[in-house]
Amino acid sequence: MLISGACVPAISEGLELSVVRVGKSYGATVALEQADINLRAGEVHSLLGENGAGKSTLVRILAGAVVPDCGVMHLHGAPYRPMSITEARDQQVSTAFQELSLVPNLSVAQNLLLPRIPKSVFFISSAAETMRRASSMLARYDLERIDPAIEVSSLPLADRQRLEIVRALENAGRVLILDEPTASLAETDWLFGQIGSATDRGVAVLYISHRLAEVREICQRATVLRNGRTIATVSLKEASNDDIFEMMVGRRDDHVRKHASSALKDAAPRLSVKSLSNGVLVDASFNVRPGEILAVAALEGQGQRSLFRCLAGLEPAKSGSIEIDSREHSISSPRKALKAGSGIAYLPEERKTEGILAGLSAATNIVVPILSTISTARLVGQNAEAEAAGPEGAKVELSERYLSFAIGDLSGGNQQKALIARTLATGARTLLLFDPTRGVDVGTKQAIYSAIRAFAASGGSVLFYSSELPEIVQLADRCMVLYQGKIVETFEGSAIDEQGLVAAMIGHRATARLRAMQ
Amino acid sequence: MSKAGVVHPKPSMKSVLLRGSFIIMALYIALYVVYVVQQPRALGAGAIASLFNNTVPLALASAGQAIVVLSRGFDLSLAGVVSITNVVMAVYPLEGPGGALASLAICLAIGAVVGAVNGWLVAYLRIQAIAATLATMIVCQGVALLILDAPGGTVAEWVSYELTDRIFNFIPVSGLILGAVVCLWLLARKTDFGIALYAIGADEHAARLSGIPVLKVRFFAFVLAGMIYGLAGYMLSAQTATGSPTAGEPLLMLSFAAVALGGTSLSGGKGGLFASVMGAATLMLLQKVLFSSGVSSFYTGIFQGAVLIIAVMFSALLTRLGERKNK
Known part of the structure; x- marks a missing residue:
């Protein structure tokens, strides 16, 4: 069942958040081309897709961390276009981020109440009131064992993940977004219990996880993203795993x-x-x-x-x-x-930070590992560099005229060619x-x-x-x-x-x- | 599940001692004991006041620097602000208590303007702090030279006398001013701004996702720091009673040393303003102790640098020991 049309369905269907043709590009890179998704009140909805399908971009847009280039969003019938996370939260849309948004050197209590720490007089925050509210919040989510006074950095990762979720639950009056909430949780009982009581209150939950078994356990419907587009929204009861994999990957016979x-x-x-x-x-x-x-x-x-x-x-x-x-x-x-x-020669992941020496020429970049073999009396002439780099560059079809350019000025593709030429040049x-x-x-x-x-x-x-x-x-x-x-x-x-x-x-x-x- | 059932342990004595300014306080007291043994007269009110007067400019400069460093920044404009305020004080002396107050307002305003430029460049235009503040420092030094091209001028008499004096013949005025700044800071760090300052220093991304207005906080960190530099220039003028277009330069590097000596992490988010003030006080006291021990002043820099390295290594060692115990 494909979602189409830009009309805004009535709230009476329980529709809490509707997203229509939302897209976001960074320069020439399209992070999200066209995403459509509808979240219903009281329902847990899953977002599925491969790495780079655009899931995290969509999450960031809904959370208010990224402003989309195009598209329309409606929250409970009213236009929804948050310019910041605080704005999204004010409209009761709250997110537990995959990378965890807790500040390590603040206390558990401060983190839970940010950005609005209770005040005693004037602008001075009240430590006692902060502690009191935080402990009652922790108690409400069955986490009394966590001390609200200690620094977040001293907590194990699983507890930090729980705090991130608690903070999102606390602020999610309408929509709760959970991005990989089980990445560091060993068991899901606590989380699923909390999600259950949130949906009972009528909160719409967007649940992102790569663990399909988990998704089937908690979610009713799923939207599949592929290459930055919404492919389909399906009922999980009706779709088999193979259907879902096919939607995630697509039919590509040419590969x-x-x-x-x-x-x-x-x-x-x-x-x-x-x-x-x-x-x-x-x-x-x-x-x-x-x-x-x-x-x-x-x-x-x-x-x-x-x-x-x-x-x-x-x-x-x-x-x-x-x-x-x-x-x-x-x-x-x-x-x-x-x-x-x-x-063994290694081509690193981060081309910009681990790979290229930006100020040096492409030829120098290629011959860096073999400088000692092409030097004469420890001195390396530019001609010697170019001679040694030429054949290696040719293996990756790196045009010879680029050899003398500073590698930082080349396109990403040519930089990568030069780096592969470098690993080949090592002779490993x-x-x-x-x-x-x-x-x-x-x-x-x-x-x-x-x-x-x-x-x-x-x-x-x-x-x-x-x-x-x-x-x-x-x-x-x-x-x-x-x-x-x-x-x-x-x-x-x-x-x-x-x-x-x-x-x-x-x-x-x-x-x-x-x-x-x- | 009853709430009363869970009792969280109080933090241990050791972690309290490791936190904050304990190490630098201990270092200062030890050094002070050495000083008193050498110079029994050092306990007199006059000697204490003169020690305060010597210390306050660097202590204030370090306090401002600490605010920027806590937010994971660098501020070189300190040297420029102190120089400008110093030459303004020397070239345009305003007499009487009213004049002193007006001069103070001018100094704070100069600092705030320079800080606002820094904050705008760093927070909103995203220029690296070291480059942006280097530029403002150079501009400020140029401005200082325009106002006064060679050392000279006279600071208003009321300022140079009253601000270096003692109240009831006992409490040094400069000490009071420093104390007021420290107290204001202790209040400020409990405000949203103070909490946000530590948060953006430790993890700017998480702070933003937690709803903290990162750019605004960074901007005001520079403005506040600039105002404190202005106050430092004001107090320096009271102490020297004259102007010099390069008055701020000696304070710049020492301010970083004081911040590091106070245990404030140069990578942000950890430490405090009071510890940096104590770091500055220790560096100045060290000078006095060396002087009274008869060590040539040419060696002062070597000793200050060595103390800095030892103190930083020592605090890193203690932190590591503390972490191991926690695990």
Whole structure:
């Protein structure tokens, strides 16, 4: 059932918040193209979509943190266009943010009552009154055990998440928005109880979570976003999981594998990782063979960052071992990673902050890791740089005329090409690419794909993470899915398809298997 | 579930001691004991008043700096504001108590204007604090030179006598003024502005999402700081009784040292104004102690720097110990 039309349905249907054709762009980047959603009083409504589908932008717009470029919103029949979070809250729309909006150095009580701390005389706030109100608020939500006087920074993450939710509940007279409220909660009983009493009061709840089982438990309807557009709003009773995955991913037949795997099946693994744990990542074991392209698929924050940073030597691993060409290496710095056996080169996630040296030329940026090999008596001439950088740049189709430009002046796509040329220039036989095509145009993507394929065809090994599933389907020989820090599933060859990946990424397979075991 | 059933423990003695200005107070008292042992006359009312008079300009400058630093900022315009107010006081002396009051208003206004420019540049135009306030500092120094191109001039007699004097032959006036600023701050930090100042220093994003008007708070932090610099320039003029277009420069770096010495984090959100005042007092007392120990004044800077490093390392160590205990 598709939502269309710009008319405002009557309040009598219980419609609390209606959002029609809302969009937001940042410069050339379209964060949300056209979103429609209707929330009914007393109902829990879910918002579903892949990473980058526009969920968080829509949440920010509803919360008043971002002002949309276009579109109309109505709250309880009246136009709704909040310019700030306080304005949204004054109209009884309140949000518990995914990234938590608690100020760490203020007390629990102050955080709960911000931005309106009770006063005693004049402008002076009353500590006693603040404490009193905060403890009665905590008591109302069954959280008496939290001391309102202590600083938020000394609380465990789960309690901070509960406070964020309490603050939103307290201010949500009409609409409550919960963005990934269970990200750090081990159990959902408390939360679902609170949501239940909110809906009993007639509050409309927007519930965002990537855990589909949870969504099915608490929500009645779901709106699916894809590429910044509302695809459909469905009743969760009627839609199967496969229907939902299909709506989230869409039918895209053009993204199929177009090349044969160059992995050497019988060769000894080039990179062998055994029970690696660090941060979120738990007990990851896998091999990468020469000539193989291994992908990692995961939602945000499932341990992929720790995995790559450990292998690149940017984070020490808590436990586990890393073998390169069947010899164990301890990788404590990126420099050691490059020198470990046949070498590991890393393409960082944040191009601007971790990758480019903005003031230097593209050629210099490419040859930074190999300066010592191209220098004569420790001096490096510009010509030597250009000569060394040229062939590497050509591998990623980086036009030669850009080599002399300051890399900061190049487009994002060309910067990324130069950075990939840098990892190729190191001569390392294993590449770690973290989201190699993030924020680049289609042409650049194809150039990067062919460079990766050519590298694998020459016997190199690639481990890459991508937030874009079509990319994984096109490129990968194998794909591991990380969920809550564990490798939950590995797909191989033609078994790699988007719907299967999405199901594994949102933990559906893992929970289904658990259920089967029970 | 009864509310009475849950009793939350009071914060431990240790965490109370670690908080705020305890360390710097202890350091100051220890140093003062050394000073008194060397100079028994240091306990006299006259000596105490002169110590206050010496300390107050830097203490006020550091107090203003602390406000900006708490909001995670930097303010170099301090040097410019103090210089301008000092030359204005020396070139346009206004006699009598009424004149002193008018001069005070002028000084505060100069500080407020410069602070407003800083706040506008940093909060609304999003220019980095260090660049914006560097620019205003240079402009202010230029203005100071226009008003008075070489050291000279005379500050109004009433100001230079009465403001460095003692009430009832005992309480130093400069100490009273400093005390008033500290008291006002202790009240201010309990207002929405004070709470917001700490909040935006610790986590600007969370503060914004909590509904705090971040830009407004940042703007007024600079304005308030500017006014306190104006007061610092006023008190400096009372003490030196003359004007110099570069009067504020020695205070600039020492103000950062005082803020850090007082345990206020240069990354914002932690510390306080009183601790920074005590930091300034410690730096000035250290000068006196070194002088009375017969150490050449050329060594003063070396000692001040060393004390700063030791104090900052010590407080970091104590914080780490405290955190370990909490876990």
